Amino acid sequence: MKKRLLLLLLILSALSLHAQTGSWHAYISYYEPQQIIKGGNRLYVRASNGLYSYNLTDHSITTYDRMRQLSDTYIDRIAWNPTVKKLLIVYSNKNIDLLNEDDEVFNISSYYTHSMTYDKSVYNIYIYQQYAYLPTSFGILKLDMRKNEIAETYILKQKIWYVGISGNTIYAKTSNEVVYCASLKENLIDPGNWTVTDTWPSGIFDQSWTDWNQYLATVKTLQPGGPKYNRMGFMRFKNDVLYTSDAGLRQASQVDLDSPGTIQIFSANHEWSFLQDDIKGNFPGTESSSWQFVDMMSVDVDPLNPNHIFGGSRTGLYEFLDGKCVKYYYPDNSILQRATSSNRYVKVESVLFDANGNLWLTQSEQVNNTLLCITRDGQWLALNPTELTNNSKGLGSLQGLFLDSRGLLWLVNNMYDKPSFYCYNPQTGQIIQSYTSFENQDGITYGDETYYPRCITEDMDGNIWVGTSMGAFILEAANVYNKGSNLMQVKVPRNDGTDLADYLLANANINCIAIDGAGRKWVGTAGSGAYLISNDNLSEVHHFTFENSPLLSNVVESIAINPTTGEVYFGTDRGLCSYMGDATDSSIEMVKDNVYAFPNPVPSSYNGLITVRGLTFDADVKILTVDGRLVYQGRSNGGTFTWNGCDRSGRRVASGVYMIATATKEGKTGVVAKIAMVH
Numbered sequence: 084m085k086k087r088l089l090l091l092l093l094i095l096s097a098l099s100l101h102a103q104t105g106s107w108h109a110y111i112s113y114y115e116p117q118q119i120i121k122g123g124n125r126l127y128v129r130a131s132n133g134l135y136s137y138n139l140t141d142h143s144i145t146t147y148d149r150m151r152q153l154s155d156t157y158i159d160r161i162a163w164n165p166t167v168k169k170l171l172i173v174y175s176n177k178n179i180d181l182l183n184e185d186d187e188v189f190n191i192s193s194y195y196t197h198s199m200t201y202d203k204s205v206y207n208i209y210i211y212q213q214y215a216y217l218p219t220s221f222g223i224l225k226l227d228m229r230k231n232e233i234a235e236t237y238i239l240k241q242k243i244w245y246v247g248i249s250g251n252t253i254y255a256k257t258s259n260e261v262v263y264c265a266s267l268k269e270n271l272i273d274p275g276n277w278t279v280t281d282t283w284p285s286g287i288f289d290q291s292w293t294d295w296n297q298y299l300a301t302v303k304t305l306q307p308g309g310p311k312y313n314r315m316g317f318m319r320f321k322n323d324v325l326y327t328s329d330a331g332l333r334q335a336s337q338v339d340l341d342s343p344g345t346i347q348i349f350s351a352n353h354e355w356s357f358l359q360d361d362i363k364g365n366f367p368g369t370e371s372s373s374w375q376f377v378d379m380m381s382v383d384v385d386p387l388n389p390n391h392i393f394g395g396s397r398t399g400l401y402e403f404l405d406g407k408c409v410k411y412y413y414p415d416n417s418i419l420q421r422a423t424s425s426n427r428y429v430k431v432e433s434v435l436f437d438a439n440g441n442l443w444l445t446q447s448e449q450v451n452n453t454l455l456c457i458t459r460d461g462q463w464l465a466l467n468p469t470e471l472t473n474n475s476k477g478l479g480s481l482q483g484l485f486l487d488s489r490g491l492l493w494l495v496n497n498m499y500d501k502p503s504f505y506c507y508n509p510q511t512g513q514i515i516q517s518y519t520s521f522e523n524q525d526g527i528t529y530g531d532e533t534y535y536p537r538c539i540t541e542d543m544d545g546n547i548w549v550g551t552s553m554g555a556f557i558l559e560a561a562n563v564y565n566k567g568s569n570l571m572q573v574k575v576p577r578n579d580g581t582d583l584a585d586y587l588l589a590n591a592n593i594n595c596i597a598i599d600g601a602g603r604k605w606v607g608t609a610g611s612g613a614y615l616i617s618n619d620n621l622s623e624v625h626h627f628t629f630e631n632s633p634l635l636s637n638v639v640e641s642i643a644i645n646p647t648t649g650e651v652y653f654g655t656d657r658g659l660c661s662y663m664g665d666a667t668d669s670s671i672e673m674v675k676d677n678v679y680a681f682p683n684p685v686p687s688s689y690n691g692l693i694t695v696r697g698l699t700f701d702a703d704v705k706i707l708t709v710d711g712r713l714v715y716q717g718r719s720n721g722g723t724f725t726w727n728g729c730d731r732s733g734r735r736v737a738s739g740v741y742m743i744a745t746a747t748k749e750g751k752t753g754v755v756a757k758i759a760m761v762h
Contacts, residue, residue, distance in 0.1 A: 103663060103682075104649075104692040104725050107633040109148035110349065110659040113307040120170070121294045122163035123184055127170050128302055132157045133658075134172065135307040144307050145186065149660075150633050154180050154190040156657045162208035164215060167228045171215050177203040181231055189231040194224060207290075209246040216253075218243035223255060225271075237271050239263065247287035254283045310347045310355050315654030318643035321384050325349040325643055325652060327659070328379035328394060344376040346394050346403070358392065359408045362401075366411040373427055374398065380482070381433045387440045387459075395431030395444055418455065418463050422448035433494065435484040437509075445481035445494060453477040454494075454507065466507075470514045473501045487541040489563065491515070495536040495549070504536045504549055506563070516558070516566055523572045529553060538595050543602035543618075550593030550606065554586060573620040587620060597642040597651070600700075600721025601666035605651055607639030613653055615664075627662070635660045649723055665692065666720035669700035673745055673753035680743060684759035685728060692725040693758065701748040706741055714741065718748070728760065738762040 112131035120127045126137040134153070135146040147153050155174040162171045169189075172180040178195035180188050194203065201221035209216040214234065217224040222239035223246060226232070242258040253271070255263045262283050269276040316330030327349070331342035346358040362376055363369050369376075378397035385391035392403040399419060402410040413429050414421050422428045430447040437443065440459040446452055453471040456464040471478055479498035486492055495504040506516035520530020535552040542548060545560035554572065562568035573587035592609040599605060602618040612628035627634045634653060641654035646668035652661045670677060677697035685693055695704060698719040706715040706726060714730045729735055738760050745753035 104665045104694045104723075106663045106691070107150050108661050108663075109150045109633070109635065110309060110355075110661070111146070111148050112310045112313045112658065113146060114309070114311045116299065116302050118161055119295045119298050119302055120161055120163045121298065122165075122170055123168060125184075126294070126298050126302065127161060127163065128305075128307075129158050129161050130307070131313060132159075132175070133309075133313075134158055134161065135305075137302070137305055144305060146307050146309070147182070147186075149635060152182070152186055152188050154178060154188060154192070155195075156635050159205065160208055162210055162215065164210050164213070164228045166210075166213050169228050171208060171210075171226070171228065173205050173208065173217070177205060179226070181228055191226065191231060191233060193233055206242075206244050207246065209248070211248045216246040216248075218246050218255065235272055237274075237277075239274055239277060245288040247284070249284045249287055254280070254287055256288050308355065310349070310659065311345050311357055312343060312347070313658035314342055314656070315347070315659050316640040317379075317381055318641040318652060318654050319382055319384075320643040320645055320652070322389050323351040323645070323647065324384075324389075325645075326382045326384065326392070327641075327654065328382050330380045330640065331378050341375060341377045342379075344379040344394075344396055344398075344401075346379055346382050346392065356406070358394075358403045358406055362408045362411065365408070368399075368413045368415055369411060375427060380431070381435075381484075383434045383436045383442070385440055386436055386438055393434045393436075393442055393444075395434040397430055398427055399429040400431045400434070400444065418452055418465055420446060420450040420452050422446075422450060432480060432482040433484040435486065435492075437486055443484055443492060445484060447477055447481045447498075448479055450477040451475075453481060466512065468505075468507060468514045470505060470517045471496075478503070483537075483539050485540060487547065487563075488545060491563070493539045493541075493547065495539050497535055497537055499532055499535070502530075502532060502535045504539055506547075515564060518570075521556075521570050523556065523570055525572075529556075537593055540596050540598060542598050542604065548596050548604065550596045552592045552609075554588045554591050555593060555596070555604075555606065575621055587616065588614065594638075594640050595642045597644050599644050599651070599664060599666040600646055600649065600668040600723065601719075603666060603720070605642050605644065607642045607653065608637070609639075610637050612637045613639045613642070633660065649721075665694070665723055665725045667696055667722040669702075669719070669722035670697055671699070673697065673699055673702065673747070675754045675756075678743075678745060678754050678756050680756055680758045684761045687762045689728075693728055695719075695724040695726070695743055695745075695756070696722060698722045698724060698745060699747050699753070702753065703746045703748065703750075705744045707744055709740055709742065711742075736760055 111133040113133050113135050114131050116128055116130045118129040124140045128135050137144055149156050155178040157175040158172055159175045160173050168184050170182040176195055179191040182188055204220045206218045213229040215226040215228055220242050223237040223243055225235040227234040243255045244258050245256040247254045251267045252264055253267055262280055263277045264280045265271055265277045314329040315327040317328045319326045327347045329342040345360045348356045379394050381395045383393055390405045394401045400412040401408055412419055419429055422430045431444055432447050433445045435443045442457040444455050452465045452467055454466045478496040479500045481494055481496055483495045492507040492509055501519055503519040505514055508515050522528050536549050538550040540548050547558040549556045556570040558570055574584035575587050576584045593606055594609050595607040597605045604616040606614040612634055615625040617624055629637045636655035636657040638656040639653050643652045649664040649667040650661050651664045680695045702719040704717055704724040715726055740757055740759050743756040
């Protein structure tokens with residue numbers, strides 16, 4: 084009997100290998116080696132500004148990220164201290180970590196958090212005994228790596244590039260080749276004890292490349308996993324697969340030009356693959372030395388063939404089949420037009436397939452063909468509504484194509500030149516909504532460069548949400564066909580005894596909005612992290628920032644949601660991370676084989692949320708004892724219900740088997756599942 088019970092528990096555990104609701108994960112690139120440092124029996128590799136280690140003894144690879152060990156993101160430089168056997172990690176924001184041989188991290192944040200008028204740049208690292216000397220723009224920072232603290236700061240008011248120690252003398256070389264020296268026996272905090280010298284030991288400022296030269300060939304054979312690049316300004320989730328591209332030019336700042344044009348794919352089995360990106364010289368128009376495959380701004384997948392993919396970029400349109408680029412479209416072989424006289428500038432900012440396999444795309448800037456369609460049989464159509472032009476030329480940044488539930492096509496012009504958004508009816512070939520300026524319900528006017536529309540989408544009630552540099556605006560479903568209707572801003576009551584209310588996300592600089600299975604809005608911003616807004620829009624469920632969560636950056640450029648698992652992906656300017664949300668797309672009906680709970684059984688050590696999936700929208704869920712006593716109840720978020728394992732009084736329930744009774748929101752009985760609590 085015991086063997087059977089153990090076998091049952093093992094089977095149930097195997098079926099419950101799901102990410103915990105509320106858990107975070109990072110998907111960091113380790114593709115491009117930048118530093119190789121040998122420490123003990125490991126190679127520490129800084130790659131794509133991330134970190135991993137390779138054990139020379141057992142050949143294991145360990146990756147590091149902010150979710151598990153590190154305190155920050157985007158590593159500028161690393162160094163190994165053999166005396167204390169710790170790795171020094173300096174981040175781009177000048178936060179500092181020390182990593183020991185057991186992968187324990189000690190954070191030294193005082194330099195990062197300290198307010199000072201000097202530039203905090205760190206130009207190098209010099210290791211001596213238990214100390215690390217960091218040359219900075221103002222002098223030298225001395226760390227005691229044994230005590231995990233800043234020992235001293237030497238304000239020399241000089242930009243120090245290199246430090247070296249010989250005997251009892253420390254030398255510091257400035258950016259203009261002047262060398263200062265001082266005795267280690269003196270008070271080095273006093274600038275008066277530093278003097279200019281014309282002599283210093285030969286090679287004292289030389290940087291060692293021994294580890295790089297010795298181990299680079301080995302490192303090139305390693306496969307730590309992850310994407311090629313950390314920039315994921317555009318994401319789309321389809322067919323249980325996440326498709327990403329950099330979208331550097333698509334973002335509001337438009338400062339990160341010439342980003343590699345790779346399309347990255349994250350599969351359902353958590354493996355990364357990449358569409359062909361070595362295409363220079365493979366097609367006519369790509370032979371020129373000035374031509375580049377860069378700034379892939381939008382990606383979509385053929386609904387009739389998941390291996391058929393198109394990507395729009397700054398240099399034209401690319402067609403992929405089975406992972407290979409099979410066609411490159413540019414002005415000489417299509418009706419695409421150059422935004423300038425250069426072949427390098429053919430801005431296809433947005434691509435979108437409809438359900439019939441027709442591809443819609445936009446062109447921007449100095450063109451006549453602004454809105455185009457490639458039919459399923461390969462015919463090119465130039466639709467070109469006059470509203471998408473300014474002074475007879477295309478608007479500067481037409482992007483964000485999406486088809487709503489009515490079959491209407493929406494897009495924005497994210498540009499200072501006529502910021503606006505539009506709705507095009509494919510059936511009539513006409514623009515039915517054109518907003519270059521508008522008023523909200525209180526008569527406040529937006530337009531004339533007072534706002535920039537960044538994104539546009541539809542919620543579960545058919546309302547159109549427009550994310551802008553000034554917050555979120557809604558075109559209500561009832562007004563979609565009423566041209567020029569006012570937009571609404573949600574008002575959230577203050578609940579402070581007054582009748583006052585505040586606009587939802589007022590003045591937030593919004594980059595992206597995604598709707599989850601419960602109808603809630605995930606909002607990514609250009610500096611204040613990510614928000615989750617309730618289905619009724621009146622409450623802030625979460626506000627994730629770099630400071631209060633594992634979010635990699637407060638600049639969230641794109642959001643995509645796995646409708647099956649509820650995992651929410653955040654594409655930031657520092658890489659990709661995800662949060663396991665508690666809402667999935669709802670099922671049409673509840674079927675016994677599809678309604679399940681995990682983890683199941685629930686071990687005594689588990690303190691997270693217990694998740695039930697496969698439910699209909701807003702389903703009623705009751706947790707009952709085997710004799711029918713009510714323990715807990717609630718409603719699903721989309722197709723997901725979560726339970727903290729406690730009764731209605733907040734007490735942890737006892738060991739045993741519990742029944743999960745479900746019903747639709749209309750009261751129709753659903754299915755009953757079981758869950759075991761083990762203490």
